[in-house]
Amino acid sequence: MSSRQIEVCVAAHLLAIWSLVLYKSCNCSDYSIWQEGGDPHAMNLTLVLQELVIGITTGAIYALIALGYTMVYGIIELINFAHGDIFMIGTMMCITIFDQFGITSITHLGGFPLVGILLLTCLISMLVCAVLGVVIERVAYRPLRNAPRLAPLISAIGVSLILEDVGKLWKGITIVSFPQVFPQVNYYIGPIYITSVNILVLAVALVLMVGLQWMVSSTRTGRAMRAVAQDREAAALMGVNVDRIIATTFFIGAALAGAAGLIYGLQYGTTNFTLGFFLGLIAFTAAVLGGIGNLVGAMLGGVLIGVIQALSTLIPDSNAGGFGLPHGGAAWNEAIIFLVLILILVFRPSGLLGQQLPEKV
């Protein structure tokens, strides 16, 4: 086995052990706990599996956003702090599009109109975010490409703050409701359920991630992107239009954030102008966890963080007596996520699937 395989294996085992510890630490029973009459205090396997489902769906959204960070870092070694805010603009764009179609929280659509509107909203949101990403690159990053490394970092933070204010001007300072156009149906697999919205989120994320992977590995543009990432000057000498390829990278990364905006809204039902900061931070962490610059790493990192976050909720509340953390694990999930991140980075500085990049001079 290669070292990478060993590490994936270790990560999978850690996850399994975690689940097992949670499972063992509880009084487990196997009937459905969602129905009235179930033992209310049994923290059982059902709950662990249910949290896993939630974690994977949340993680899929993190992964989509993380891809944007990792692609940009991979190609120009810039941490695009504005990326989380592009995602936030995406959520707001979707609300505006729904408004244009006269769709509110209480609109019930079905069949073809629903699919059509979701598809159209997704495409418009992706396009708007993609164009926004390209414009940001052109205005705030390209002129600084040969400047000291800190300069584009600062302009990235600046763009992030500007976008937050744009969001504030656009939808106001309060939390904005996202129309729940996709009807929620709960599908039970034994005692575990998965909602129709969860399935949609996973499907959209999967299609986009597979599409991206295919594009990068099998198309001419993808090959050019890899070439620029490896050695910008050599790529230019080989006839690759570096500026165009970098713009394309921003286009694709931001488009993914636009799609993430739609599925985030459908899943959680709200947005506000500060959303991009927190989700951006989590997604950036996911990208680093997976190995920044590595596409599969970002996907893995996103899902892993979603799962850690969901499972940490199950750590019992020590205030109620016994083992656990004060106020329960949910209050500590950010600390737990970053603890895991630190541990992984200490042993594997380039992330789970990170590759040692050739030394740059």
Add this chain to the structure above:
Amino acid sequence: MKRSWSRIFALTMGIPLLLGLLAACGSGTTGTGSGAPTAAGSTIIKIASELPVTGADESSGKPAQDGAQLAVTQANANHTIQGITLQFVPKDDVGPSGTHDPAQGAANVTQLVSDYLVAGIVGPFNSSVAKAEMPISNQAPLAQISPANTNPCLTKDTAASGCSGSNNQISTLRPTGTVNYFRIATTDDHQGPAGADYMYTTLHLSKVYVIDDTETYGVGIANAFVGEWTKLGGKVLGHSSESPKTTSYVSLLTQIASMHPDAIYFGGVDSTGGILVRKQMLTVPGLANLPFGGGDGIVTPTFATTLQPTGGGPVYGTVAVVDTSQSQTAATFRTQYAAAFTDPLNVYSAAAYDCANILIQAIKTALANGAHTPTSSSDAAGGKAFRTAVIAAIQNINFTGVTGHQSFDANGDTTDKIITIYKMGLNSSSKPDWLFASSVTVQ
């Protein structure tokens, strides 16, 4: 005043518009004390109001000022105090930012303190403004009666509200040690218990899960709720503290669903998790139709407009005001108010009306007890003596007004502790809103 949060934020948007307004409002009545200064004392006594009445605060403060003005007009028309004409001096504490401004409030009070014909102030409206004003009026001393301040820390040293020990503000706010600041609004620390009483006793719920937002207000109200709930015999399934920046509560809610609670109580405001928790409850099987409760931090227009249309279980919120929009005893007041002003009546109109009437009755009592009015606006000695007599009269007052029977405890807080319960629903014009559900008297 937890709700002032949303106001503070709302304001950042309208500043440029407000600058113009402010310029127009700078020159109010400044009374020159022209009231025939005879040896027997002035026949003119001034009653001031110190409220935010322009800019973003207009809809909350202006109806309160109108209420106070109505009381003064009526007292003059009825010759409530023989031989004295009351003059109403309205002050506005909206500052350059377009919202209530502690610095502006302090400047107003300093000005009022220097006019010795002013016998007392109705106001302020916001607890942050009160903190700036109280040390000034206390040293004068000049009576202040607030219709709306609900922050417990202004008058008390309470651990639950985060102002005990080194955070105790009383020595700063009340440097002379003598109470001159009174309020007829119930303090926030009674909201949690009142919410628990209502949900346990009236709604017959017994198992509750409590979530707070880790902030002073949220933790305080949640702890007070848990204390009362347990005392009543209810079961608290769990109490978790979630960072106000949390974006997903779904994992936690899924775990909560497995405990089968009768209700979820949230300690915090709409933007620190109130809206998100309630919204995400809809997606978790078993919680979609569960009752949800909270304090005045969730009783906001944003909460109602965001969540009313999406359905789900009932939502209840507590607010530390007396809702006079329903009571029979306030019917006359509502009619008189509507005849005199065009500003729509709000819950603070009646409160300010009562504050002004308490002040008027106290002036009358002080005079009956032998106090003399100051001879002029600059009669410092006479003014101080008169103001001290008025403060003493307020401290011992027994007054029945439209908000109920008012008297004050040793801290200056009302003994008529009423919390109003609101339920989210559709108002008469079919818009999402908070509707009066009940009122709870705290013992």
